[in-house]
Amino acid sequence: MATIFTQIIEGRMPARFVWKDDRCVVFLSNRPLRPGHALVVARQEIDHWIDLDPSLLCHLAETAQAIGRAQMAGFHPERIGVMLAGLEVPHCHFHVVPIRGLHDLDFGNQDPDPPAEMMDEAAQTIRRELRRLSYSQVSD
Structure with a gap:
């Protein structure tokens, strides 16, 4: 059975996408910790981040960095927090969150x-x- 993230990626469930490329997508969390809380999600269904191909892990991190730069410019938080918790959905994803603490x-x-x-x-x-x-992967 496809994860909820695969269903979102395939368009079977709604989401507010902000980025799409051939290896990952980024959409807003539907249960945000803070306004702008985004999820960087691998297109490939892999449960645990330690099982990712190193090049995909690097790509997800680079994408999270791009999202963080946009969040910093747009929301002006103290920092951008990044988490790889992995307990909520069995599909590797980064949480990228504008934070004050x-x-x-x-x-x-x-x-x-x-x-x-x-x-x-x-x-x-x-x-x-x-x-x-100047990122070209923006999704409307």
């Missing part, structure tokens, strides 16, 4: 029902900043 990385603080307007605005902010930074 470590407390912003606590999954107990997820917003279970974020306003659609806030989510749309966050996606537009990331896309705008990715374009400004």
Whole structure:
């Protein structure tokens, strides 16, 4: 059975995409820790990050860095946090989160029902900043 992330990648479930390339996609978390919380997801279904091909791991990290640069420019947080937790969905993904402190990385603080307007605005902010930074992988 396909993971929920594969279903999203294949268009069978909705998501707010901000990046697509041949190896990964980036969309906003539907239970964000902070506005702009993005997930960098490998297209290939691999459960644990230690099982990734090193070149794919590097690609995911480079993509997370690009997203982080866009988040920093668009949201002006103290830092950009990155996590590879791997417990929620058995499909390798990076959490890239604009943060003010470590407390912003606590999954107990997820917003279970974020306003659609806030989510749309966050996606537009990331896309705008990715374009400004000259990334061609922006997804509308």
